[in-house]
Amino acid sequence: MLTLIQYNDPGYLTKENLSPSEAATLVKEDFINWIDVEITSQTYVDDTAGLFNIHHLIAEDILNTDxxxxxELFDDHLFFSTKMLSFDADEDQIMEEHLSVVMCKSLVITFQEGLPGDAFNELRKRIQLSKGLIRKCKEDYLFYHILDAVVDHYLQIMETLRTRIEQLEARSLADPSYDVMQQVIEIKKDINILRKYTVPMRDALNEMRVEADHFIQKSSINYFQDVADHLLYLITSFETSREMLKDLMDLHRSNQNSEMNRVMKTLTVVSAIFIPLTFLAGVYGMNFRYMPELNSQWGYPLTIGAMVGVAMIMALYMRIKRWF
Structure with missing residues (x-):
């Protein structure tokens, strides 16, 4: 499926479900043309690349979603590929979709894998309603907004993960017996996915800002710098979140050790109380003929009473010493 959005300061129009050949005939140089391609087959990509003079190496990169x-920079166009990420709350996981962007004069082409949804709904509304400078600027400003929308989703995912870490920390403090390890491992996996794409994207963006100066107007440099700053903030957040997770794991281990110490202290107190009782029972269980009070009718209750008295004295002593 192919969607064409055309706009300039006074005008806007959009057409959906086009073929590559139909889109090629509708492109106008006095408009900014945004062609959004949902990849359905290799032939679809090859046809689009052929009609718009896109280098065959770019077509290969578009299809290589891994x-x-x-x-990459070419004579009359530039190519940028990245990943669109979104957090699926129902599945509790990060969804990945490969995104390739080709920019040349008055034309921006985006290639998506074809998964449901994308990061550009707000951008489409801005173009349609002419919010901000979007309809007054060139194709590089549209390119900036596409990258910015992708990075904004990265930031949203990072904030979601930070919130989950803080909730786990609060839960661990409120309930020391709560097991957080599985959730910590899942959050670390999500952070690693974000980091996997954020660092190369920052490097690619910095390279583009240096080498593609004839594609990007001076007035747009600051906007791409803003995207780079967001990526740098993300990279810093990764380190902060990793430290928070490490502290959370340390807290969990500390809670486990405290619980183990509490259990061991209880067992030790019980054992200490029963040691003298076991001694008394062992003495009167010896098989000797002559033993004190052995033949007395009060021998048994006196022995039991002595045991109870010893147990109470020891329990009181341990309580005074604050051993439990």
Missing amino acids: QLPKF
């Missing part, structure tokens, strides 16, 4: 973010 690669990390990268930037």
Whole structure:
């Protein structure tokens, strides 16, 4: 499926469900043309690349959805690939979709894997309603907004993960017996996914800012710098979150050790109380003919009473010493 959005300061129009050949005939140089391609087959990509003079190496990169973010520069167009990420609350996991962007004069083409949804709903509304500078600027400003929308989703995911870490920390403090290890491992896995794409994307963006100066106007440099700053903030957040997770794991281990110490202290107190009782029972269980009070009718209750008295004295002594 292919969608074409065309706009300039006074005008806006959009057409959906186009073929590559239909889109190619509708492109106008006096408009900014955004072609959004949902990849359905290799032929679809090859046709689009052929109609818009996109280098065959780019077509190969578009179809290679396993690669990390990268930037490549050609004579009349530039290529940028990255990952769109979103957090699926129902599945409790990060969803990945490969995104490739080709930019040339008056034209931006985005290639998506074809998964449901994307990061550009707000951008489409801005174009339609002419919010901000979007309809007054060139194709590089649209390119900036596409990257910014992707990075904004990264930031949202990071904030979601930070909130989960804080909730786990509060839960651990409120309930020391609560087991957080499985959730900590899942959050670390999500953070690693974010980090996997954020660092290469920052490197590719910095490379593009240096090498693609004839594609990016001076007035737009600061906008791309803003995206780079967001990526740098994300990278810093990764380290902070990793420290928080490490502290959370240390807290969990400390809670486990405290619980173990409490159990061992209880067992030790019980054992200490029963040691003298076991001694008395052992003495009167010896098989000797002549023993004090052995033949007395009060021998048994006196012995039991002595045992109870010893147990109470020891329990009181341990209580005074604050051993339990």
